[in-house]
Structures are given as C-alpha cells and as structure tokens.
Amino acid sequence: MSDETIYLKVETAEPPRLDRWLTAHVKNLSRNRIQKLIDWEYVHLNGTVCTHKKAGVQVGDTIAVTIPANKPLEITAEDIPLDILYEDKHMVIVNKPAGLVVHPAPGNMNGTLVNALLAHCGDQLTGIGGVERPGIVHRLDKDTTGAIVVAKTDLAHQDLQAQMKAKTARREYLGVVYGAPSVEAGTIDAPTGRHPNDRKRQAIIPPLKGGRYAVTHWQVEERLGNFTLMRFRLETGRTHQIRVHCAHIGHPIVSDPTYGTGRSVGVNLPGQALHAERLTLRHPATGKTVTAIAPLPEHFVKLLRVLRNRTS
Structure with missing residues (x-):
C-alpha cells in the first residue's frame, strides 16, 4: 500500500x-x-x-x-535492565532511569521502556492498551526518573487508568527548584496546552484557547539557600505539568533543558532534577493499597549533597 x-x-x-x-x-x-x-x-x-x-x-x-499507508508496527523486545519496585501477574511498577523513553514513536522505535517490558513480560502485554503502548497506564518524561506502573492484563489496564482519571491514584514527586518560595506550601491551578509557537513545548494556555485543567499541589521539603527541595502531588497529569507550573511561578526545576534558566549548579545532571518518588494505588484485583517508593537516583543524591554542603 x-x-x-x-x-x-x-x-x-x-x-x-x-x-x-x-x-x-x-x-x-x-x-x-x-x-x-x-x-x-x-x-x-x-x-x-x-x-x-x-x-x-x-x-x-x-x-x-x-x-500514510498502514504499516505493521514492529516493536522488538530488548533485554534492557529494569529496576522492579513491585510485580505480580496483574501489574509491574518500575523505577525508570533518566534517558529512558517510555514508549516507541516514529523515529524512536528502540531502546524504550516498552521494548524492555516486552522482553521482561513476553507475550503477556500483547494487545493491552494498544500496539504502540502495550500496558502503559501513564507516562514520565524521558529524563524524569521514578515510579511508573504498567498493566499486564486488560482489566488491570482499565482499572488503573480509571484510578488515574478519578484521581484516586496518588503520584508524588520530588524536585529541586531555583529560588526560595515565600510560603511552605501551595497549589498551582493553571491550565496548560501546546505552546502556540513551539510544538515541542507546553505553556500556560487559557481554556478558551485550548488549555486543559491542570492542578499541582506542592510543599517545601528542604530549603537549600537559593534552591529548594519540593514535594509535588499531581491532581492532573498533563504533559510536562510540574515543569511548566514551576516555571510559571518563577521557580523552574533545576537543569530543565526546556523550561529552566540555563544556570549551572555545578553538578552534571542528565536532565531536570525531578523524580517520581512515590506511587500509591488500589490493586486492580485485590483492592488492597499498593505503595511503591522509588529511591533517588545517584545524580539527584549528589545534587542534594552539593547544595547542602554550600549551605552548611
């Protein structure tokens, strides 16, 4: 064809x-x-x-x-090491490293989390949630690290997606931002959407111009001079949401190549200092609460160590 x-x-x-x-x-x-x-x-x-x-x-x-003509999408299984936080016959929760894209897309069909999962789970993911994103319930940006859940059955996929939509699944992130917020906690309620002049970026967009409801709750975890370690809880899960919201309030994520300031922090980071630390959800089969905690990656630990030494 x-x-x-x-x-x-x-x-x-x-x-x-x-x-x-x-x-x-x-x-x-x-x-x-x-x-x-x-x-x-x-x-x-x-x-x-x-x-x-x-x-x-x-x-x-x-x-x-x-x-374009319909072409068979061939996603190959690849033996990429996975850091498994939780797994049973219904789902698997992975601690995603920086640099790992979640699912294949045109021009980037290999080396993704899906390629790794196909090798890890075999044929179990076939047909769950679509050919391109088998089992994927939600996503993390390429250089955002941390916990991400993948469904192994259709019923688990539907249930987990419903939890995300109903906001009963709790997603918490840790991030280091530039500056020092004047208060200890707050909520950013600002609709986001595709940037009008740059299709690779998101921006704060009014609803009348296509912006979608987006809410991020935050609190200060640790003040580090001109930097702050913050905890974020997502109420919605828009593309680049935390990164866009932090830039919007004048405290962009450290080392964010898209929304950051470009200022050096003296630590070689693979991308934005943002980590999906905790994922809490209801097990799709048993109904029991499952909480997965992803340890901070070494580059994030090093960043905190350097910033703490500067302020000590």
Whole structure:
C-alpha cells in the first residue's frame, strides 16, 4: 500500500480552524487522527507544511492531507535492565532511569521502556492498551526518573487508568527548584496546552484557547539557600505539568533543558532534577493499597549533597 493524498479547496471557511475544518470536510477521519496528521507534518496549507492545528482557514485556501499507508508496527523486545519496585501477574511498577523513553514513536522505535517490558513480560502485554503502548497506564518524561506502573492484563489496564482519571491514584514527586518560595506550601491551578509557537513545548494556555485543567499541589521539603527541595502531588497529569507550573511561578526545576534558566549548579545532571518518588494505588484485583517508593537516583543524591554542603 502507498500513501494517499487528499486535495481540498476551501469554499466555505466554517469552521474557521484547520483541524475542525478538516474534521467537518474529510470523511472517515476523526479529529484526533487529523490533529496527529498535523503534528506529524502530513498537512499542507497553501503548499506549505502546517503544524498548527489552530491555524485559520479562509475561502480560496488549498489544503493537502496525506494519509500514510498502514504499516505493521514492529516493536522488538530488548533485554534492557529494569529496576522492579513491585510485580505480580496483574501489574509491574518500575523505577525508570533518566534517558529512558517510555514508549516507541516514529523515529524512536528502540531502546524504550516498552521494548524492555516486552522482553521482561513476553507475550503477556500483547494487545493491552494498544500496539504502540502495550500496558502503559501513564507516562514520565524521558529524563524524569521514578515510579511508573504498567498493566499486564486488560482489566488491570482499565482499572488503573480509571484510578488515574478519578484521581484516586496518588503520584508524588520530588524536585529541586531555583529560588526560595515565600510560603511552605501551595497549589498551582493553571491550565496548560501546546505552546502556540513551539510544538515541542507546553505553556500556560487559557481554556478558551485550548488549555486543559491542570492542578499541582506542592510543599517545601528542604530549603537549600537559593534552591529548594519540593514535594509535588499531581491532581492532573498533563504533559510536562510540574515543569511548566514551576516555571510559571518563577521557580523552574533545576537543569530543565526546556523550561529552566540555563544556570549551572555545578553538578552534571542528565536532565531536570525531578523524580517520581512515590506511587500509591488500589490493586486492580485485590483492592488492597499498593505503595511503591522509588529511591533517588545517584545524580539527584549528589545534587542534594552539593547544595547542602554550600549551605552548611
């Protein structure tokens, strides 16, 4: 099979937004699918690649939508060491290291947590939660370390996702931020969404412009001069949520390459100093509470040691 390209001419600019216009005028393609095609640079507006789903359309515009041919997605099992915090026949909780991407994506099909899990669990993950993300219930950014749960059965997957959605699963993170908050605890309630000018970043976006409800609770764990060790509890789980929220309140995560200040702290870190330390959930089969605590990685321990020595 080969790619298929659909050519359209805008005769009525209703709805006036690209993704919504295409949803209304192209049969058999959902809005979600169209948004992905836009993200993946398969949509041309007036002869130019358009990666902005909110781009305006006008009468007379020409649009070309390329629908890539269905290709069998082959994810290979890879013998990548895993730090297992908890495991039974229903689920496994892994302490993810920095640098490990959670699931394969175009251009990055190998060396991910999913590749490692396929080797660890064998055929047990097949078909659970989709081909690209078998068993994945939630995600962590590439350089964020810590606890992540993976389902081994369809029922466990559905139950764990429902807990995430209902906010009954508790996710707590530790992070080192620049600066010293003036109070000991607080809540950041600010909607987030795709940055209007940089598709690889998130930003604080008003709901009327597509921002999604996002809430992060935080408290000070330890004051370290011009730095602070903070504990975060997620009420929602938006992309880059803690990182965006911390930057929003003027205390970005140390060594965050996307939202940070670029200031050196004298410690070689693989990325943002953010760690998913504790994951508490209800076991999908027994109903009992399961709490997994992920030890801090060595680079995080070293950072704290250096900062404590500076303030002693």
